[in-house]
Amino acid sequence: MSMRLFVSRDAAAVAVGADDVTLALQQAAAARGLPVEIIRTGSRGLCWLEPMVEAATARGRIAFGPVNEADAASLLDALAADAPHPLQLGATEEIPWLKRQTRLTFARCGVIDPRSLDDYRAHGGYKGLERALSLGPDAILAEVTASGLRGRGGAGFPTGIKWKTVAQAKADRKFIVCNADEGDSGTFADRMIMEGDPFLVIEGMTTAGITVGATKGYIYIRSEYPHAVEAMNAAITAAKHGGYLGDKIAGSAHSFDLEVRVGAGAYVCGEETSLLESLEGRRGIVRAKPPLPAHHGLFGKPTVINNVLSFAAIPFILAEGAKAYADFGMGRSRGTMPIQLAGNIRHGGLFETAFGVTLGELVDVIGGGTLTGRPVRAVQVGGPLGAYFPRALFDTPFDYEAFAARDGLIGHGGIVVFDDTVDMRRQARFAMEFCAIESCGKCTPCRIGSTRGVETIEKIINGERVNENLALVEDLCNTMKFGSLCALGGFTPYPVLSALKHFREDFAPAPTTLQAAE
Numbered sequence: 154m155s156m157r158l159f160v161s162r163d164a165a166a167v168a169v170g171a172d173d174v175t176l177a178l179q180q181a182a183a184a185r186g187l188p189v190e191i192i193r194t195g196s197r198g199l200c201w202l203e204p205m206v207e208a209a210t211a212r213g214r215i216a217f218g219p220v221n222e223a224d225a226a227s228l229l230d231a232l233a234a235d236a237p238h239p240l241q242l243g244a245t246e247e248i249p250w251l252k253r254q255t256r257l258t259f260a261r262c263g264v265i266d267p268r269s270l271d272d273y274r275a276h277g278g279y280k281g282l283e284r285a286l287s288l289g290p291d292a293i294l295a296e297v298t299a300s301g302l303r304g305r306g307g308a309g310f311p312t313g314i315k316w317k318t319v320a321q322a323k324a325d326r327k328f329i330v331c332n333a334d335e336g337d338s339g340t341f342a343d344r345m346i347m348e349g350d351p352f353l354v355i356e357g358m359t360t361a362g363i364t365v366g367a368t369k370g371y372i373y374i375r376s377e378y379p380h381a382v383e384a385m386n387a388a389i390t391a392a393k394h395g396g397y398l399g400d401k402i403a404g405s406a407h408s409f410d411l412e413v414r415v416g417a418g419a420y421v422c423g424e425e426t427s428l429l430e431s432l433e434g435r436r437g438i439v440r441a442k443p444p445l446p447a448h449h450g451l452f453g454k455p456t457v458i459n460n461v462l463s464f465a466a467i468p469f470i471l472a473e474g475a476k477a478y479a480d481f482g483m484g485r486s487r488g489t490m491p492i493q494l495a496g497n498i499r500h501g502g503l504f505e506t507a508f509g510v511t512l513g514e515l516v517d518v519i520g521g522g523t524l525t526g527r528p529v530r531a532v533q534v535g536g537p538l539g540a541y542f543p544r545a546l547f548d549t550p551f552d553y554e555a556f557a558a559r560d561g562l563i564g565h566g567g568i569v570v571f572d573d574t575v576d577m578r579r580q581a582r583f584a585m586e587f588c589a590i591e592s593c594g595k596c597t598p599c600r601i602g603s604t605r606g607v608e609t610i611e612k613i614i615n616g617e618r619v620n621e622n623l624a625l626v627e628d629l630c631n632t633m634k635f636g637s638l639c640a641l642g643g644f645t646p647y648p649v650l651s652a653l654k655h656f657r658e659d660f661a662p663a664p665t666t667l668q669a670a671e
Contacts, residue, residue, distance in 0.1 A: 357464030
């Protein structure tokens with residue numbers, strides 16, 4: 154009987170040697186005459202333990218990590234002899250960091266072979282679509298609405314309302330578009346789900362198509378994600394062969410097809426109208442709204458545009474019912490959120506949990522504090538356009554409204570941690586510089602305002618007329634916030650103003666020689 158091992162093929166695992174570990178395990182097994190089957194999965198999200206190797210045993214899967222090439226031989230010997238190994242982490246599902254999660258969206262990620270339709274179905278895949286087909290469009294829409302699902306891309310707009318708008322629109326064609334242009338710093342959940350459970354995204358998009366009457370969908374993936382592009386294309390091919398894409402899906406009267414499109418690397422194409430421009434073969438420039446994409450979207454037709462994680466939540470809602478999903482969370486933030494912990498943090502990775510956990514628990518308890526061991530000074534939540542929160546705000550629940558009440562946003566769920574060596578003037582400058590580089594250039598507040606912002610913060614850093622320039626930055630942020638066409642220019646003030654508000658001491662004028670002497 155062959156030994157079954159599981160090694161992640163996720164890009165993060167590959168980056169730290171997962172392919173080399175797999176090869177070393179194969180070579181060590183061949184040298185020992187051990188029959189070994191190695192299944193390449195997605196990642197469980199415990200990034201600091203990658204490459205992590207799991208072994209199927211009579212007691213369930215046992216995890217080892219982080220494993221390198223030199224550990225392959227001793228690991229196989231220990232498994233063959235049923236003996237302990239220094240890298241043994243115990244039963245995978247019992248690892249505390251994994252056990253305390255509520256995995257609805259990421260339940261299969263790291264468990265199944267993402268290239269296998271049979272494996273996906275064996276672990277509950279397509280149960281949601283099968284129920285959806287039995288319910289019909291109106292009942293599907295009622296379930297999605299009752300679940301309380303809101304867009305996981307950052308805006309938090311109710312998914313049910315968006316779908317209803319497209320469903321009620323009159324047109325000869327409609328489209329489903331998946332926004333997989335995951336460009337925020339510290340975010341990687343979209344990539345992980347596409348690489349580790351791509352059929353989940355396909356199932357969610359297919360359900361959306363049936364609900365609103367669309368027969369064609371596009372997955373717009375950033376060019377920096379070649380592993381995700383490969384995984385999604387392989388899954389689309391397998392779904393077509395299995396009868397889950399194309400004509401008469403799963404034997405029904407519905408038809409739906411999917412196509413992957415690769416973006417050219419513009420951050421602004423994460424904004425839905427810029428994405429549509431790019432999909433249509435033009436430069437990614439923001440469109441003025443209205444009209445909304447739900448009425449006049451791709452090729453001028455009604456279009457549902459949702460984030461990867463939004464579509465990935467749909468199969469659970471349909472399979473288990475709206476109440477089962479809505480029972481998690483708090484207030485108007487229902488269900489779970491795959492939170493991504495990054496930056497200067499001891500335990501970086503993906504942690505899926507219900508809305509309501511505090512920022513402090515995420516950083517100090519789950520994340521384990523800083524990797525450097527120094528005190529946490531600032532945390533940026535929501536990508537490069539998110540606000541910087543000091544420790545005084547660590548009691549903030551992870552919830553759309555709670556963060557908004559404190560002038561923040563949860564965005565795509567990315568958390569980047571900084572220790573007490575961070576210079577918040579430099580961080581404020583970076584926000585403006587990022588906006589200046591990534592601006593599509595269509596509107597003046599974003600295009601010119603961000604460039605003037607960089608110049609003005611540079612003057613503050615150099616000690617030039619600090620108080621006057623601080624006032625100018627605040628005025629500039631107000632103009633950008635309310636005058637920009639899209640969230641790039643509109644949200645850039647969040648990190649700048651939060652840095653000014655919570656870390657004002659970093660912006661204070663340098664003391665004069667006389668003051669320093671005193």
